[in-house]
Amino acid sequence: MKRKNSINRSISALAALGLLGACSTVEDAPRGEAAYAAIPPAPAIGMDYRIAPDDVLRIQVYHEPDLSLEDAQVTATGMVRMPLVGDISVAGLTSGEAADVVAGRLGQRYLVSPQVTLFVKKAVGRRVTLDGEVREPGLYPVEGRLTLLQAVALAKGPTRLAGLNQVVVVRQLDGQRQAALFDLAAIRKGKAPDPEILPGDRVIVGLSRAKAILGGALLAVPALATGFIALDGGR
Known part of the structure; x- marks a missing residue:
């Protein structure tokens, strides 16, 4: 019934x-x-969150402190600026997807198999x-x-x-x-x-x-x- x-x-x-x-x-x-x-x-909550403009990120590149960022703010156009490689589009991506994009850019010219972790410190979105x-x-x-x-x-x-x-x-x-x-x-x-x-x-x-x-x-x-x-x- x-x-x-x-x-x-x-x-x-x-x-x-x-x-x-x-x-x-x-x-x-x-x-x-x-x-x-x-x-x-x-x-x-968390893993599926997609990065939005004005979010603040922590980006860590393993064994590369000079390439790591503690407070990287996403611009109004959805970009984050990284040392060596410049602006990278991260808006609309999850933390894991954004970390893979950053690693890919670093691996193109500067590092061999870079390991990148990315964490959203402040989710303005x-x-x-x-x-x-x-x-x-x-x-x-x-x-x-x-x-x-x-x-x-x-x-x-x-x-x-x-x-x-x-x-x-x-x-x-x-x-x-x-x-x-x-x-x-x-x-x-x-x-x-x-x-x-x-x-x-x-x-x-x-x-x-x-x-x-x-x-x-x-x-x-x-x-x-x-x-x-x-x-x-x-x-």
């Missing part, structure tokens, strides 16, 4: 997602089970934006796993007149901004799950504020694609 109920809930969520194919405004962002179905699993009817809107760092309730708390909580049953979460998926709608009041009462917020997400409390902030209409996405509604132009 439990398995049957679970299947029925999944079908209901998928059906709700399918009905969104013709949606065109922010009010039509998926909500309820459809909104939760829209949130993909969070990536593992791990931030979320809190906006709308919250007491202190702004950018906030994400140190670990973060739920919607915790994210709103970072901004000192909602304002007294905030529309808690209409909280929009905007996420970048496949090159497009996408949105889902959640009921924070129900989450607070334990009547709905508390979704996970990922680095790069934007949380806007209050549907009217979300419409004013985001501007423009929402475009429909293919049925069952993600459950999020794509924002105009993917910008």
Whole structure:
């Protein structure tokens, strides 16, 4: 019976997602089970993090202290400057991938089989934006796993007149901004799950504020694609 109920809930969520194919405004962002179905699993913290502009890196080249860097800041264009080899593009790479790129550049002309380790000391890219009817809107760092309730708390909580049953979460998926709608009041009462917020997400409390902030209409996405509604132009 439990398995049957679970299947029925999944079908209901998928059906709700399918009905969104013709949606065109922010009010039509998926909500309820459809909104939760829209949130993909969070990536593992640490190893899967991808380097972003302004991050600070520690780059160690084994047995080469003069080539090692303790506080290498990634430029706005995603580059890090290394001794001998100059600028190397690292934005969008994991620590392991970036270390391999650095080792490859050093091995082309200067070292034989260089061993490089790279660690993100300050992950500026791990931030979320809190906006709308919250007491202190702004950018906030994400140190670990973060739920919607915790994210709103970072901004000192909602304002007294905030529309808690209409909280929009905007996420970048496949090159497009996408949105889902959640009921924070129900989450607070334990009547709905508390979704996970990922680095790069934007949380806007209050549907009217979300419409004013985001501007423009929402475009429909293919049925069952993600459950999020794509924002105009993917910008």
